[in-house]
Amino acid sequence: MKRIAALIALGGLSACAAAPQQAVTAPSSRPAGPGPTYQYLYGSGEGGAISVQAYAALLNHVAAVGRPKNSVVLAEGSTLAAPSFVPCGDKPLAAVFDVDETVLLNLGFEEKDARRGGGPFDPKAWDRWERTGAAAVAPVPGAVYALRQLRAKGVTVIFNTNRSAETADQTVAAVKNAGLGDFVHGQDLFLQGDDSAGSKKDGRRSTIASRYCVIAMGGDQLGDFSDMFNQIASPRERREAAGHGEVARLWGNGWFLLPNPVYGPGMRGGFDDVFPTDKRWDDPAQGAN
Structure with missing residues (x-):
């Protein structure tokens, strides 16, 4: 299960489920069509183009970085304000998604x-999907080409997902059906249940970084890069942590984010979280009425 629970209590992280979570209340009747977030991610040319763009940037980064001294995986004891990274040594190159x-x-x-x-x-329902839905998937635009190019360059492709280790065979089938290649659980496929950390991924990332020099990571949630992002309760503070300081330099330079307006911890926040109170506008037309 991949999905991280979208609802986080104001006082701290209250849940860390690893499957799809909608940050909306259930409607009284079924909609006539998919909502705008579904339309954008799964149906729009714009959503597809952003994904292709992200993968093109990742390939450009890999071509330019060569063999770096350090990986792009945060080292134990690192913080978002003062990040440090796992050394590469002579470990083989890998990209983690x-x-x-x-x-x-x-x-x-x-x-x-x-x-x-x-x-x-x-x-x-998500468990049933993991077990029976392997044929009803498709690749993210740009992913098949990017993974093929990485392998051609000698870069090992590794998946680190919160799908369950209990459904490893079905996940292997799903990614193969999407044209993403063959994977082996425990070698280049890491799943929730591989350690005792549940949906947290840092332990699995550490295991991967102990075996490989990770030169690029891709994900659709901040937790795909560091669990520390999911420990921040305030949406505004989480945005600040991702967009400022040393960590911000990693976006497009080792860390590559794919679009997902449908689910996850990014889909939360009230008006004051999303719109700063010092940036409010009084519409003159409304004031005249």
Whole structure:
């Protein structure tokens, strides 16, 4: 299960589920069509173009970086304000990716979710999807070409996903059906349940970085790069942590983010979280009425 719970309590992280989560309430009737977030991510040329753009930038980075001294995986004891990185040494090169909505589009599951109007995440439905939905997927635009080019350059492609280790065979089948290649659990496919950390990925990232020089990472959630982002309760503070300081320099320079306006911890925040109070506008037309 990939998806991280979108609802986080104001006082701290209250849940870290690893499957799709809609940050909306269930409607009273089914919608006539998919909502705008589904339309954008799964149907629009714009959403596809952003994904292709991200993968093109990743390939350009890999071509330019050569063999770096350090990987792009944060070292133990590192902080977002003062990041440090796992040394590469003579380890072979690798690129690490999340799966769901990073390399793989869960079209079958999301179609059902869109028809019911989103609403609370149903972990039982997601488990059924993991076990039976391998044929109803597609690759993220740009992913098949990018992964093929990485392998041609001698870079090992590794998936680190919150799909369950109990459904490893079905995940292997899903990514193969999407044209992403063959993967082996425990070698180049890491899943939730491989360690005792649940949906947290830093432990698995550390294991991967102990074996490989990770020169690029791709994901659709900040937690695909560091669990520390998911420990920040305030949406505004989380945005600040991602967009400022030393960590901000990693975007497009080792860390590559794919679009996902549908689910995840980024889909939260009230008006005051999203729109700064010092940037409000009084519409003169409204004031005249």
